[in-house]
Amino acid sequence: MTIKSIAAGLLATTMLAGAAQAATLQVAIDSAPAGLDPHLITAFNSVVIVQGNIYEGLTAIDIDLAVVPGLAESWEVSDDGLTYTFSLREGVTFHDGSAMTAQDVAASIARVQAEATGSPLASRVSPITAVNVVDDLTVELVLNAPFAPILTSLSGIAIVPAEFESDVDALQQTPVGTGPFAFADWQPNSYIELTRFEDYHQQGKPQLDAVRFHFVPESATRQVGITSGDYHLLPAIDPATALQLQGIPNVTVQETRDLSYTLVGFNAAREPFGDPVVRTAFNMMLDRNEIIEGALFGAGVPAGPLSPALVNWALDTGEYACYETDRDAAMAMLEEAGVELPVRLTMNVLPRQDTRDIAQVVQQQVSGAFEIELLNQEIGQFVQDWQNSNFDLFVSANGGSPDPDEYFYRTFRGGGSTNVFRYDDAEIDEWLDAGRSETEFEARKAIYDQVQRKLACEGPIAHIAYGNLFTAVANSVEGFEIYANGRLTSLVDVTVQ
Template sequence: MKRLISTAALVAAMSVGAGAAGAQVLELAVSDSPAGLDPHIVTAFASFQVVNGTVYEALTEVGPDLRIRPSLAESWEVSDDGTTYTFTLREGVTFHDGSAMTAEDVVASIERVKSEAIGSPLASRVAAVAGASAVDERTVEMTLSEPSAPFLTQLASIAIVPSAFQADAESLQQQPVGTGPFAFEEWQPNNFILLGANEDYWRDGMPKLDGVRFNIVPESATRQVGIASGQYQMLPNIDAATALQLQGRPGVVLQDTLELSYTLIGMNTSQPPFDDPLVRQAVNYALDREAIVQAALFGSGVPAGPLSPALEAWARDVSEFPCYQHSPERARELLAEAGVETPVKLTMLVLPRQDIRDIAQVAQAQLEAAGFEVELNIPELGTFVQDWRNSNFEIFASANAGSVDPDDFFYRAFRTGGSTNVFKYSDPRVDELLETGRTERDEAARKAAYDELQGILACEGPVAHVAYGQLYTATREGLSGFEIIANRSLSTLAETSTAQ
């Protein structure tokens, strides 16, 4: 069994500045308490940033340069037809409960994500896996029903968990068990989550910290005072408004990068009025994305098309989409053409995150100028997630995660029956293009498919893409080794250390 730092020891040394000399427990402050910690079930960023790359790891990982690299799999081979992947696992990797990670755990993790009983929102990412088997303790063979160009990228989001949890949809939500640099220690709801160093971690010399404590601090002003005073050493993944307040503060350092995730207005296409593509187009014409970026994101971002500009080889410029020309008049014309009575009365479900609240308020005014009457509903996070997953909304404001491959932006969200297609959206041509983009191994052919797909989704899809924001992390001077990643992962905490 591993020896982990005890909770009592961590609490006693919980601040580098206030604890015992040489203590290396990093104090972070975050705005929201996670809704759960199961890596195959959670969808909220508040959960993702606690466990991704810290508690849990996958066969592959996304590095700070947004390239895919080996993680729990040290190498792999792909058959000539692109349908068989053979992975060689690292030797000597153990879970935080002391058990050895083997090929059986990898197979069980894949099957768990695919299981209807578990209901994982990641299921679409492994939909092409027809079978997975353990050849021996360190060799896994996966057979795909068809070639999948983004497969290695998608595996980076599939955490490996012990096989004992394959049919258990409850335990990991409260007490995660992974292979990562930090192990779960304690969770006091709405107070803090404590992770301790994994002393048997497979990467030599890591982690450099004795632990990480995620302090739940809802008030932005309190978090800002905390990092300025040295009470906290990091505010991860903060918005532009917070970063602006911290700019120039003595002892505070800001890192930034353009996000892969995007903010959006999502529409339920299974019920009027959003079952009509004309109404969805009207929403797009109603939005002035530049004004939203300036007002809600303080200019720190860019108007969002279906793909992030960070994916330079794939993303189309938003100037190519007609509906991005802000025109309340054209929006009203489309509503009249659709035969809907104005004002169109709606309730917008809003993710309780400050930048999303701000975006929703600006969008509310813009939509009302174009023939909509919008009431905002801002519930607590758990309620939002439940309503979102159950498609219990007319329209919502939120954020969607992105990745380094276009398939991860599109397939699970917009394919008919996709695992996060909460919009109930279905379009045969979109489904066809998604399959082409996923299975075609020729880069030019994939590019052509995704170009056409972006054109459809930008104006007639179930999402009005709003903005890709500039993502910031604030740290105290003396913190070294941390590197911000555009997908919001805190995996580089393994390499982070503080000044003695």
């Protein structure tokens, strides 16, 4: 063998090795995000990009929905449960090269709490009355009362550089975090690309060079793309697509029970939904099993206020009398309440295939009593109207949480940070305040049992279904694990062959 041929062989081997290591994971989602600021976003297509990939919290949630260390490697709690002292990891840097310190933690919490920010996460940190910077790697959180879910809540509070504390615009387009991937590029109507953060604090991770999130509105196009090899991952696909991809060569569909749920939301500030009798009657007209069969291809279970995945908390939906479909009784209740029928309303529809299908079935099931016009909106308009409570009704999907307080308090507490329903009930407020300060499990469960029983029929949400969460994964991808909360947390361990 000549020197020239040896050199050529070595070059080819080097190029092949480089190609195996320099991989970009191609992900397809159904639409572009409405923004990327971790303290402002609510839509799935924003959260799935930033949470755990670009940003991290003091704590994290593992695949079993347990709290584990995040940017804080450990913490101590005072005997009275009012002071939490967090020890931060050494050597953590932001994507801009600056060191992450306790001052950034303090500024991030203050940013979420600030009224000017308008963060939907504000209720998660409302019991924190002081954040004391002890030194660069130690931060102390002081509470006004014991706050049982604080460690779970902090997992969703991304730490951002302190310089952004008063800036509510910059991070929407150009995020800066500590996560395994750094923001690289956003091509409107095309893709967002993240690149490997070379100085990530977990040595040897991530192994991917980049992750590119393609915006592909058509489900059929995404399906063709993963079967042809153009895409490696389709997160949170609808049940119809999951069914079609079952058994396709070189594609695996991972599945778990979803923490998130589909819902119909009522504006309690608009008639007739200010009356709990009307909300109960609407629930009684729904046939959730029919909705699941018709819109979700049977992949789901009727939804109560908490997911059955939360086995320690969720009540069986058999406890809720309004879940027994009874159209005649519902009509009688509406007439007795003095509601002039039919009630003409509009319903905002989240731009997803499952929610579009659910909206159509619900429209049919309540017709005669409620004549509903469906408004199919693009994601930006839907989110804006949701935030401004500009709706009679809406159909959407909402992410769940491992602790009931994270969902219930911000959603149903009067003045809660995502109480877009304008719902206000003194009894619910009292129970929710007690639930977050009670630290004994059995006592907390008794409180949240009461909350579930009342919200299921009288609350401002008709919970529709907890579906099965599906993600299609090309067989060339190794290391991906599906999380029940829908996060792509495992991308840090993914490789592409």
